[in-house]
Amino acid sequence: MLLDHKKLEKTIEIKFKKTKILLKSITHKSYDPINSNEKLEFLGDRILGFIMSKRLLEIYPNESEGALDKKLASLVNKNKCLEVAKSISLDKFILVRKPEKKNIKIVDKIMADCCEAIIGAIYLDQGINEVEKFILRLWKPHIEKSIVTFIDSKTKLQEYSLKKFKVLPIYKLIENSGPRHQPTFKIGVKLHNFKFVYAKGNSKKDTEQKAATLFLKNIGQK
Secondary structure, eight states: OGGGHHHHHHHHTOOOSOHHHHHHHTBOTTTOSSSOSHHHHHHHHHHHHHHHHHHHHHHOTTSOHHHHHHHHHHHHSHHHHHHHHHHTTGGGTOBOOOOTTOOOOOOHHHHHHHHHHHHHHHHHHHOHHHHHHHHHHHHHHHHHGGGSOOOOHHHHHHHHHHHHHSSOOEEEEEEEESOTTSOEEEEEEEOTTOOOEEEEESSHHHHHHHHHHHHHHHTTOO
């Protein structure tokens, strides 16, 4: 695998000064728990957020903070990192411990984490300008798709509450019933001096969205 680093460099279009950093970025903890890519992943995640925030401000100077935050979240999450990792066939290079005589599939989380680790490695080896070029090149199609962003009810309610009252909405779990494989949640939401508005659903996330939607409707904001 050590001989494949040149192929990886060709794939990501970057020639590393220190091959050791590149190899560390593709090393999963199952392969080498001491020299794994976990800290590079931590660094890469922060760099990706910084570069993408900077780019979004350049593209959308008139957007609200809430809209920018929504766009950012859609561009730097693990699913997006996974898409980028797949676009450069990163799974072919990742070092993981494999049981003898068995071919195992590289799981999605490992691929997404490795993508962030490579970003961290590029920054350490090449500097901020080169890592910015790398990110913007691979994320270009995803950035172009960010032109239209759907703002969900929780985000809308949060923006309304912060603007009007300088506080966040309060969500409260009222009831959790039903079997584990099919639970039912009852969640209430309120802000400032308004009364709680309640909704039911099969997941906390969806139920909070439903409650936020009803609250916005009740106050004439949707």
